[in-house]
Amino acid sequence: MLETRGQGYYFVSKPFPQHNLIIQHTGIIGMAIANIVIVGGGAGGMEIATKLGHKLGRKGKARVTLIDCAESHIWKPLLHEVATGALDVGIDALSYRSHAAAHGYHFQQGAMTDIDRQNKQVVLSAICDDKGDVLLPSRHIDYDYLVVAIGSIANDFSIPGIREHCQFLDNTEQAMAIRKILLNKFLRYASHSLLADKIKIAVVGAGATGVEMSAEMHHAVDQLRGFGYNIDSRLLEVTLIEADKRILPKVEKREISDSVTKELAALGVKVMTETRINQVDETGLTTTDGQMIPADLVIWSTGVKAPDFLKEIGGLETNHINQLVVKQNMQTSRDPHIFAIGDCAACPQPNGTFVPPRGQSARQMALMTADNIMLLLAGQDAHHQYVYKDLGSLVNLSKFHTVGNLLSFIGGGVMVEGKIARFVYTSLYRRHLIELHGVVKGSLLMFAKGISRIIHPHLKLH
Numbered sequence: 001m002l003e004t005r006g007q008g009y010y011f012v013s014k015p016f017p018q019h020n021l022i023i024q025h026t027g028i029i030g031m032a033i034a035n036i037v038i039v040g041g042g043a044g045g046m047e048i049a050t051k052l053g054h055k056l057g058r059k060g061k062a063r064v065t066l067i068d069c070a071e072s073h074i075w076k077p078l079l080h081e082v083a084t085g086a087l088d089v090g091i092d093a094l095s096y097r098s099h100a101a102a103h104g105y106h107f108q109q110g111a112m113t114d115i116d117r118q119n120k121q122v123v124l125s126a127i128c129d130d131k132g133d134v135l136l137p138s139r140h141i142d143y144d145y146l147v148v149a150i151g152s153i154a155n156d157f158s159i160p161g162i163r164e165h166c167q168f169l170d171n172t173e174q175a176m177a178i179r180k181i182l183l184n185k186f187l188r189y190a191s192h193s194l195l196a197d198k199i200k201i202a203v204v205g206a207g208a209t210g211v212e213m214s215a216e217m218h219h220a221v222d223q224l225r226g227f228g229y230n231i232d233s234r235l236l237e238v239t240l241i242e243a244d245k246r247i248l249p250k251v252e253k254r255e256i257s258d259s260v261t262k263e264l265a266a267l268g269v270k271v272m273t274e275t276r277i278n279q280v281d282e283t284g285l286t287t288t289d290g291q292m293i294p295a296d297l298v299i300w301s302t303g304v305k306a307p308d309f310l311k312e313i314g315g316l317e318t319n320h321i322n323q324l325v326v327k328q329n330m331q332t333s334r335d336p337h338i339f340a341i342g343d344c345a346a347c348p349q350p351n352g353t354f355v356p357p358r359g360q361s362a363r364q365m366a367l368m369t370a371d372n373i374m375l376l377l378a379g380q381d382a383h384h385q386y387v388y389k390d391l392g393s394l395v396n397l398s399k400f401h402t403v404g405n406l407l408s409f410i411g412g413g414v415m416v417e418g419k420i421a422r423f424v425y426t427s428l429y430r431r432h433l434i435e436l437h438g439v440v441k442g443s444l445l446m447f448a449k450g451i452s453r454i455i456h457p458h459l460k461l462h
Contacts, residue, residue, distance in 0.1 A: 034062045034377060035142050037122055039112045040149035041068030041096055042076055043432065044342040044362035048147060049105050050436055051370040057104030062377065064105035065141065067122065068096060071109060074172045075432055076151070077359060080213040082175035084220040085183060086398070089172060099436065108141060115146070115314030117335060122146065145337055145373050148324060149366070150310070152343035152357055154205070155303030155321065161280035166300040169209060181297055186221065189235055198237040202285055202295035204277060205302025206242035207250060208395050211260055213299060214240045214269045215397035239270045239293060241285070243302070246273055250356065251393045253405045255415055263401040304357050306344040314338075319346045328385040330369045336382075339373070341365035347386060355388045364388075394425045 036056070038049050049066040056062035072093035074082060081087035100107040110124035120143050127136040153170045156162040167181065168174045185199050201217065203210045221236055240247065247264075248257045261271055272293075279286040284295040306322035317325040317333045324340035325333045326347050332338045342362035347355040355361050365386055372382035392413055394404030402425050403417040416424065434442035 033060065034144040036062050036064045036145045036147070036373060037067065037141055037143035038065070038147040038149060039067045039122060040151060040342075040344075041066055041070065041073050042149060042151045042342065042362070043359055044151075044366040045147070045149035046073055046094075046099075046436055047363055047366040048149065048341070048370045049100075050103050051367060052373065053100070053104035055370070055374060056377070057106075059104075065108055066096060066100060066105055067108045067110055067112065067124065067141065069109065069111040070096075070172060072096060072172075073099070074175075075429060077208075078429070079169050079172065079175040080209060080216050082172060083169060083178040083182070083213065084216045085179050086216060086219065089176065093172070094436070103436075108139075110136070110139060112148075112150070113138075113309060115316070115338070116140065117314045117316075117338070120144065120146075120337065143337075145376065146339065147369060147373075148310075148338065148340040148344060149342050149362070150307060150344050151362075152304040153307055154300050155305040156300065157303065159277060159279065162300055165280045165282055166204075166298045169213065169299060169301055178297075178299065182217065182220065185296065198235055199297075200237045200239075200284070200295050201297045201299070202239045202241060202293055203299045203301060204241045204285070205300065206240050206244075206247035206271070206273070207301065208248065208393070210240060210242075210299070210301040211247060211264070211395055212397065213301065214238050214264060215267060215400055218267050218269075219398035219400070234268075236268070237270070238268070239272060239295070240264065241275050241277065241293070242271070242273045243276045244273065247271060248393075248395065251395075251405065252390075253413070253415055256393070256395065256403050256405055259403045259417060260395055260397065260401075263397055263403075267397075267400060304343055310344060328387075329372055329382045330365055330386060331372075331382060339369050341369050347388075349388060355386070358390075360391050361388055394421060394428070396422065396425045 036052055038045050045066060045068070049064060052062065052064045057064040072095050074089060074093050078087055082089055096107045108124070110127060112122055113125045114123040116123060121140040122143060124139045124141060126134050126138045128134050154168050167178050169178065189199065203214050217236060217238055242249070246254065246257045247261055251257060264271055276288045277285050278288045280298060285293040285298060287293065304321070306324070308322060310318060310322045310324065312318050316335060316338065319325060323344055323346040326340050326345045327333060328348060330339045330341055330345065330347065332340055342365060343357040345365070347365070349355060368384050368386055372384050376382050392404060392406040394402065396402045401417070402421040404421050404424070405413040405415050406424065433445055436442070437445060
């Protein structure tokens with residue numbers, strides 16, 4: 001039977017055991033392929049789109065589509081470098097469209113607002129220009145298997161004033177907004193030698209993002225001096241605030257936390273632990289014990305939750321932080337045709353815990369989910385089960401210090417710091433490039449980026 005849906009023609013058929021799928025017609029009589037849709041172009045979404053594009057898309061075995069609201073991909077652990085201008089988005093960003101064309105999948109730009117499970121469609125909001133004029137109307141994208149990989153955002157815990165007076169570091173656009181604010185403040189001081197007040201910056205949340213951001217701002221000041229501006233780090237007053245008893249509370253080895261605390265103190269960063277915020281306004285932050293922390297800029301990087309619109313989307317089961325509840329094979333609890341991976345997924349473990357929101361777990365989930373989808377397309381069960389293994393943690397304090405713990409699942413792991421830790425840290429990004437582009441092109445890109453850092457300014461000022 002032939003149906004018309006959206007802009008294409010579809011056969012209703014039963015090509016795989018136990019699955020009634022809507023299949024997109026390829027134009028060749030008797031040949032039809034399944035639609036696999038991935039929402040979210042972060043590290044996990046890119047990994048699974050690339051793998052399925054190679055295994056299925058290039059061979060005409062499935063139509064793989066990646067959806068993201070942005071035009072390009074930036075590795076999320078580098079967003080703090082985007083925020084200070086140390087990383088140039090124009091050079092380091094990866095175009096989704098060009099990557100899709102080269103790796104056997106398709107790209108659609110847009111933001112998911114709903115999932116129509118009855119018709120197996122993802123609903124995308126309209127795309128508008130700066131004036132509000134509609135460039136592309138709301139669309140419905142058909143899927144046979146859907147992977148939700150939209151990551152997480154900072155959790156404001158409903159504290160008054162956070163949304164109005166804080167900056168966030170969840171995506172490239174927010175990072176670039178922070179960069180503009182920071183550089184404007186730095187350059188204002190560089191042009192007015194009589195200004196004596198310090199630039200007061202508060203970073204709330206001393207996980208890896210908050211810690212690395214605190215150090216990166218001092219690096220940015222050092223780089224500004226190289227452009228001939230009369231500014232130094234003494235004009236910068238950074239306060240790092242953490243509700244837990246120590247910074248990097250999710251890192252098991254306390255030695256790492258102690259080492260990072262010492263390095264931050266040497267940079268002049270004031271570290272406040274066991275400090276909870278109950279209000280933010282235009283002058284700064286107020287703690288639960290009534291202390292006022294003045295701040296010209298507040299960066300909120302504490303806690304994670306899935307975006308609010310994901311709460312019970314399409315009637316799917318979600319938890320208290322909006323994560324989609326999944327089984328260990330990453331299928332959602334209420335729909336075997338919908339998977340969730342990464343920070344937006346609540347994946348149970350045999351010991352009763354849930355997989356922590358880590359970049360390494362998102363990558364591992366993505367590769368395993370790709371295997372499970374290929375099993376389903378072959379008429380088999382999605383039998384691969386995800387078990388989290390902590391491969392370690394690394395914290396990079398810009399050019400100043402790198403420290404971490406490797407292979408945490410083996411006897412507590414091995415602590416590394418200095419040049420060895422820095423090499424391992426940079427290797428993670430290199431591996432990401434190789435997995436997205438292949439060994440040859442990935443290596444060439446690394447070489448090109450190295451050359452670019454030599455011939456281009458170390459700080460983007462515009």
